Amino acid sequence: MKAKNFLKIISVKEPGSQLCYPFTQSSCSFSTEYRPLKDPRLxxxxxxxxxxxxxxxxxxxxxxxxxxxxxxxxxxxxxxxxxxxxxxxxxxxxxxxxxxxxxxxxxxxxxxxxxxxxxxxxxxxxxxxxxxxxxxxxxxxxxxxxxxxxxxxxxxxxxxxxxxxxxxxxxxxxxxxxxxxxxxxxxxxxxxxxxxxxxxxxxxxxxxxxxxxxxxxxxxxDRFIRHYASNFRRQFKAIPLWKKGEYTVKxxxxxxxxxxxxxxxxxxxxxxxxxxxxVGPKRYLLSDLVDWFFRVMRRDEKWGYLRYDMRFDPLFMARVSLFEKLPGTPMGSLTWDKLERDCVSDVIDRELPTLEDLGVQLTAIENIAPWILKPYRLNLYYDEELGEFEKPDPPPVFSG
Incomplete structure (x- = not known):
């Protein structure tokens, strides 16, 4: 009974089934109970x-x-x-x-x-x-x-x-x-x-x-929002995406x-x-997400923002190949395998559980991204007036 695989429990009670205090042998009865431990480790x-x-x-x-x-x-x-x-x-x-x-x-x-x-x-x-x-x-x-x-x-x-x-x-x-x-x-x-x-x-x-x-x-x-906000991901003021990002759902x-x-x-x-x-709570077209990122950074069409098809830009492709050959961490996480993964739409298997089945309350990207993109904002140190800049609408949810 003294084996370490058992938990020894000593209870001190009086006949009325109430906890005896103070403990005196004349008025209390002692009982010892051993319960097996499933895992004897401390x-x-x-x-x-x-x-x-x-x-x-x-x-x-x-x-x-x-x-x-x-x-x-x-x-x-x-x-x-x-x-x-x-x-x-x-x-x-x-x-x-x-x-x-x-x-x-x-x-x-x-x-x-x-x-x-x-x-x-x-x-x-x-x-x-x-x-x-x-x-x-x-x-x-x-x-x-x-x-x-x-x-x-x-x-x-x-x-x-x-x-x-x-x-x-x-x-x-x-x-x-x-x-x-x-x-x-x-x-x-x-x-x-x-x-x-x-x-x-x-x-x-x-x-x-x-x-x-x-x-x-x-x-x-992260290597998602900051990836698209990086200067290395852009081509001057434009950003190249596979088929303009209009066929990719994230x-x-x-x-x-x-x-x-x-x-x-x-x-x-x-x-x-x-x-x-x-996965998160909402699905978006990659094109809508990236457009929204740049609106949050105040780099919209007036600034010169443009989204185009990367397949027709040999200069951008040459730059990616160059970055892969340089030693150390790729600049802006820009590699061919990363660009390939960015083209793949997220496919959900309805038979598999999600984070919600684990009791997690999911957070939408529009609640977090503005804070992450703030350091990339145009004229970051400009002291703006209250309400001077209109808050951009969130990206539309993909329903297809």
């Missing part, structure tokens, strides 16, 4: 009343925590008292701000290398959940799409299963498919093809993994909503083994 025992200064009983390892989505996710996990383990590649400045997402002792950092099994085991040794946010938007000399989206994802899933981690969340991509349709590139997006193969590899290693397929994610430091999702969906999936066992489509 990490499974909740402490506190909830919130950042408590412990929820969840130890979550977040791979890719230093990325765009990871920062939001870690903050939400720390806010509810989760212990967060953040694997990183050794640069302390990458993780500096993440020290503040949880209370003292609740945020732990461990160096890792995606090809090193032992470092992955150390990062997942005590975890009750693992989230894989590691991805690659463009290929580098050391890591190709296959290395990260397929091999890395499979390795994390395999070791999570090996370490008896109860829950695995894998973040893939909307429109991931075995054979992507080509618009600009003949064989379509290699990123989307490897994301699909990565899902299959994760399923093979960890059948109960929950897979998220997010559409274009917007928010501070349903972007707010990064905070996506992070909340992942948190809810960690805490809800009913979503184990399911594929979740992480």
């Amino acid at each position: 990490t499974s025992l909740k402490r506190g009343t909830g919130g950042r200064s408590s412990f929820s009983g969840d130890v979550v390892t977040v791979f890719g925590a230093t990325g765009f989505i990871g920062k939001y996710l870690c903050n939400k996990l720390g806010k509810i008292g989760c212990q967060v383990i953040i694997p990183n590649r050794g640069d302390e400045y990458d993780v500096l701000r993440l020290k503040m997402v949880g209370d003292l002792g609740q945020v732990l950092f461990v160096p890792y290398y995606l090809r090193d099994d032992e470092s992955l085991r150390k990062a997942m040794k005590y975890s009750t959940a693992v989230v894989n946010l590691v991805g690659r938007d463009w290929e580098t000399k050391n890591f190709k799409f296959d290395d990260v989206n397929i091999d890395g994802a499979a390795r994390i899933a395999r070791i999570a299963k090996e370490m008896d981690v109860p829950k695995l969340i894998h973040v893939s991509s909307m429109n991931a498919t075995e054979e992507p349709e080509g618009h600009i590139l003949k064989n379509g997006s290699k990123n989307l093809a490897t994301k699909w193969a990565g899902e299959l590899a994760v399923r093979e290693e960890f059948p109960d993994a929950t897979i998220f397929r997010p559409s274009d994610v917007f928010g501070s430091e 349903q972007p999702v707010y990064v905070s909503d996506l992070a909340q969906g992942i948190v809810n999936a960690i805490r809800d066992p009913d979503f184990a083994g399911k594929i979740i489509q992480a």
Whole structure:
């Protein structure tokens, strides 16, 4: 009965079934009860009343925590008292701000290398959940799409299963498919093809993994709104889009909503083994979205704004090819694979659950984008009068 797998409960009561106070042997009767623990580890025992200064009983390892989505996710996990383990590649400045997402002792950092099994085991040794946010938007000399989206994802899933981690969340991509349709590139997006193969590899290693397929994610430091606002994406005062963006439908999702969906999936066992489509509440034509972005930046037709078909601009195509050959991060995230993904419309499978099924209240892009676009606004430091500039109407919702 003294085994560590049992919780010992001692109750002190008097014959009237009321709590005896003060405790005296003459007036109280003692009873001892042993209840089996489902998980005997100390990490499974909740402490506190909830919130950042408590412990929820969840130890979550977040791979890719230093990325765009990871920062939001870690903050939400720390806010509810989760212990967060953040694997990183050794640069302390990458993780500096993440020290503040949880209370003292609740945020732990461990160096890792995606090809090193032992470092992955150390990062997942005590975890009750693992989230894989590691991805690659463009290929580098050391890591190709296959290395990260397929091999890395499979390795994390395999070791999570090996370490008896109860829950695995894998973040893939909307429109991931075995054979992507080509618009600009003949064989379509290699990123989307490897994301699909990565899902299959994760399923093979960890059948109960929950897979998220997010559409274009917007928010501070994103690569969606800021991508189109960047000077590198424009051609002088005009912006080139595939078929002017009039044949592409997007349903972007707010990064905070996506992070909340992942948190809810960690805490809800009913979503184990399911594929979740992480999309926003509204669908838009890409052309309408981009036009609205430039109106918010006060760069409308009077300024000289123009949207045209990129297929007939060899100068822009040459610039994209040049940017891909330059070392370092592509300027403005401008690569051929990124442009190819921008051409693909978001296709929703009505049989798959969405963030709303996880209890997330979705945020529309028109509520967030003006704040993100403010630094790109024309004559940013002009001291305007109240009501001097008319607030642009939101982009029309696509109903097709």
